[in-house]
Amino acid sequence: MEKYTWNSHSPEETFEFGERLAKHLTPGDVLTLEGDLGAGKTSFTKGIGKGLGVQRVINSPTFTIIKEYKGHIPLYHMDVYRLEHSEEDLGFDEYFEGEGVTVIEWASMIEEMLPEERLDIYIYHTGNDERTFELRPKGERFISLCKELL
Ligand code: ADP
Ligand code: MG
Numbered sequence: 001m002e003k004y005t006w007n008s009h010s011p012e013e014t015f016e017f018g019e020r021l022a023k024h025l026t027p028g029d030v031l032t033l034e035g036d037l038g039a040g041k042t043s044f045t046k047g048i049g050k051g052l053g054v055q056r057v058i059n060s061p062t063f064t065i066i067k068e069y070k071g072h073i074p075l076y077h078m079d080v081y082r083l084e085h086s087e088e089d090l091g092f093d094e095y096f097e098g099e100g101v102t103v104i105e106w107a108s109m110i111e112e113m114l115p116e117e118r119l120d121i122y123i124y125h126t127g128n129d130e131r132t133f134e135l136r137p138k139g140e141r142f143i144s145l146c147k148e149l150l
Contacts, residue, residue, distance in 0.1 A: 004135040004146045007126075014040045014131060015047035022051020024145050025101045027073055030115050032107030035123035040131050041105045044123065048103060049075050060105075065090065074100030081106040089113060117141065 008014045025031075031048075033041040042060045049058045053072035060079060069075040076095045092113050095102050107114060117139035124132045135150070137143045 002137050002143050002146070004137075004150050006133045006135070006150055008040070008131040008133065010129050011040070011043050014043050015050070017133070018044040018047025018049075019051040020047075021149060022048045022101070024149060025052070025073065027099045027101065028097060030096050030102045030104070030118040032104045032114065032118060032120045033123065034106070034108060034121070036125060039123040039125055041123060044121075045075075045077055045103050045105070048101070049077075052101060066095070068100070071100075074098075076100045076102040077105075078102065079105040080109045083109045119145070 006017065008017060025048075033044065035041050042058070046058045049069060049071065052069075052075050054069040054075050055071075056069055058067075058069065058075070058077060063082075065078060065080060065082065067077045069077065076098070078095075092110065096115050104110070104114075107120075119142045120136040120138065122134040122136070124134070126132045135146050137146045
């Protein structure tokens with residue numbers, strides 16, 4: 001398994017990393033985010049939104065599961081925590097194969113429904129303001145994306 005790590009030292013750095021990553025993304029890309037509460041999943045997603053040209057403020061979608069944002073490329077922001085390993089399918093494929101980039105927080109809850117080609121990102125809380133990002137690309141395209149990015 002390919003694995004790439006990157007360290008963040010502040011919320012701003014995390015935001016900028018998301019913004020930089022977003023510049024490499026294209027419609028139909030799927031990213032998953034794993035990490036404890038407060039790891040920085042939403043902060044990172046806000047940066048991705050900026051990079052995709054989203055104007056609206058991105059908030060945690062915890063109570064809505066899926067939020068759609070317009071941008072140069074639309075952003076589909078999901079937080080599937082509440083699904084808790086259920087088989088409930090909210091039409092995920094329509095998003096994964098849609099015009100936008102999908103970012104899924106707590107994606108392990110819907111493991112079986114995820115596309116094979118995707119970028120899995122694990123965020124570890126390694127200190128006060130320190131976070132370690134572990135990128136695990138699935139498929140050639142995301143492997144070369146990681147090589148370019150890091
Ligand atoms: P999650 O969505 O994973 O629960 P959030 O992005 O909502 O996490 O919250 C992350 C919290 O951690 C914010 O309060 C942020 O200011 C703080 N933080 C401190 N250092 C960092 C860092 N390096 N990267 C991201 N967030 C950080
Ligand atoms: Mg969050």
